[in-house]
Amino acid sequence: MSDFWILLTGALVASCCGVLGVFLVLRKMAMIGDAISHSVMPGIVIAFLLSGSRDSLLMMFAALIFGLLTTFLIQMFQQSGIQSDASIGVVFTALFAIGVVLVSLYARQVHLDQDAILYGEIAYVHWNIWELGGVNMGPKAVWLLGITLLVITSVIGLFYKQFKLCAFDPALAAAIGIPVALFHYLLMGLVSMATVSSFESVGAILVVGLLIIPASTAYLLTDRLGVMIGLSVGAGVASTFIGYGAAVVLDASIAGCMVCAAALLFVIAFLFSPSHGIVIKKLRMRKLA
Amino acid sequence: MDKIWSMLSDPNMQWIFLGCTLLGLSSGVIGCFSYLRKQSLMGDTLAHAALPGICIAFMLTGIKSIGLFLIGAGIAGVVATFGIGYITRNSKLKQDAAMGIVLSGFFGLGIVLLTLIQHGEYGNQAGLDKFLFGQAASMIASDVISMTVVCVSLITICTLLFKQFKIISFDPGFARGLGYPVAFLEQLLMLLIVVAVVAGIQAVGVVLVAALLITPAVSARYWTDRLGLMVxxxxxxxxxxxxxxxxxxxxxxxxxxxxxxxxxxxxLFCISILFGPQRGLVAKRLLRQRVKQRYNRENERLLDGNVKKEAAL
Incomplete structure (x- = not known):
């Protein structure tokens, strides 16, 4: 039964990240995704210190605020003349450092240690059960991730057209009256939400692997946005399964193995993608010659 | 206060203190060039990529020594740089996505290896996870010495090649025209970044060592327009x-x-962004106020003049 819950959690994380990752990769904001996944840390820790529990709405809210704060600060520094990559670097390292210092200082009060931040605790997901009136409703993480996925799919589904246009041609989107900045912050808010609900399972740093790698894999396989989202989710879920299998065999970190599996799938797509793969291109050239 | 004095008089602590100060100095110097060449996040990627290199070096030899880790992490860093370049050149993915993939892929591998080491029968593995967030106090004398040597040589190389690095940071095309070996210098600079990152890992940790390259350089940029002073x-x-x-x-x-x-x-960055001359927020606000006042004064004078003219008519 624990295998089932771990795989379900992993699949949900991969789906949340897969959908959003596509937009990050298309808008060339992969590193902003990385920054957000680091800088929601202090939000999580502060909410944890205030409420003392791990799965509160407060945590989600605090992380959301820090995610948006990160986006805002990066934007502000960029406008004041700092190069974009440097402003990303300054902001997320500072916020992440605050988070780590808080964890270290209150490590005894808080049931949250550095290992949990880095690796996540997907192996213990099924211990943390949500009971409603004495009835076992399944792990809390699954519920949290399920709700996050629901929010993400409904927001993206409702504004699919707008997100699509903002991803490919923000100037045109602005010209025809779509509030581009609003959609930018909406996307970043969703990324923060996905990060914080995945945080517990795969850890703060590996979330970014699941955000960017499956989406990039999908990007190499297709030229259509709808198909790309599907493929990205598919690649994410597949790497969850392969990663878990590998982790059981090797007795190693599950989250780490999941990211490695995602990277492996990316390498395969990079080499053998029917339209963009290196090997396929070489073969085609040889046939022509 | 007593604690601080006793700490500063402890010779071991003095060494560590000296080592970390030198480390900050050399990272700051190299960070300037990587900032100007718009490669700030490269340091972050290289730092994350160093983790599997360190783990493999430890698994192969079973010894914890900074020299070996330097080699392992250096190789991993070179592979990572090459990977980023290869992905960007050979696919439609942009550099940021390529960096994200390499960063998280390598870090994932590093974490897998780290847990393998922890679960496996490697003897003195305790403390390898200190590399994630850094623990300067855990360094021993030989670590400090090798770190100091590395930092001093980094600073020396930067001083000797200052002119060359300056020109490839601002105008690589011109440098090529003058006959400098630009590709070689770029590779060398990348190598220096890798070395700076790896030297910093034990003191600052892989996750945050990039900040030592980025933040001081950005702060310094607020105070001056001259590269020498900025460095x-x-x-x-x-x-x-x-x-x-x-x-x-x-x-x-x-x-x-x-x-x-x-x-x-x-x-320091916050102080710089507030109080830097010309670019700082306070300086900008003052300048705006001055301009506004002058404009108002001139406007009033003009208005007065007009009124007088009208009165004269």
Missing amino acids: VLSGVFGAVSGGIGTWISASVSNLPTGPVTVLAATL
């Missing part, structure tokens, strides 16, 4: 944050060095 300032900022970080983290138990160092650097 010196950035070095000083780096050194101060390294020193403060080591000092605070050693005096509070269970506090990793990396985050404290980064916070010190961030504090």
